[in-house]
Amino acid sequence: MKFRSIAVEGPIGVGKSSLVKLLAEKFNAYKVLEDLENPFLKAFYEDMQGAAFQVQLFFLLSRHRQLQELSQRDLFHQITLCDYIFPKDKIFAYLNLDDSELLIYDKLYAMLEKQLPKPDMVIYLQAETETLVQRIKGRNRDYESAISEAYINEVNKAYNYFFFHYSQTPLLVIDTTKIDFVHHEEHLDELVDQIRKMDRGVQYYQPLGSTA
Helix, strand or coil: CCCEEEECCCCCCCCHHHHHHHHHHHHHHHHEEECCCCHHHHHHHCCCCHHHHHHHHHHHHHHHHHHHHHHHCCCCCCCCEEECCCCHHHHHHHHHHHHHHHHCCCCHHHHHHHCCCCCCCCEHHHHHHHHHHHHHHHHHHHCCCCCCHHHHHHHHHHHHHHHCCCCCCEEEEEEEECCCCCCHHHHHHHHHHHHCCCCCEEEECCCCCCCC
């Protein structure tokens, strides 16, 4: 396959990590899952003062460390699958931080980003906000219980805006609202075929086995 490094992205609850785990089995790939153990996350979702800046810097440095370690591995003979791209951090920063915090954040982000390699290809998973809300409730993570539907909708809109203008790598866009990669293997197999055929530019994909 022409792409050796693939990242899966999308808003909260869309199913990034689940898909990376499934694709890693199909491609015998090395998988990288984002470290979600952020000690400031619960305080952020409870809207505590100062928590947004703390949670953002923690994630920024954690993601940088993970991807920097990945770049030092010898992965020439193995595909890499990651459940995020580094620029996702900026999507959340611009949603959550005020202007004075962004002045500091932007300087740090610019310094860290240039040290990291980009993936060869990105898969962007989309879903309607209502679907995201249902999936978040279904996984029953304690720290996510305080997330409002309004915030999820803002995140969803921000992701759509970001990827509408995205051009750094080949991009495969998938609306997952009516697709279930976990319980319908035919959806997953068709996606694997699409990834193998993927070329430059932007492509939109919906497995034939999904319901219209």
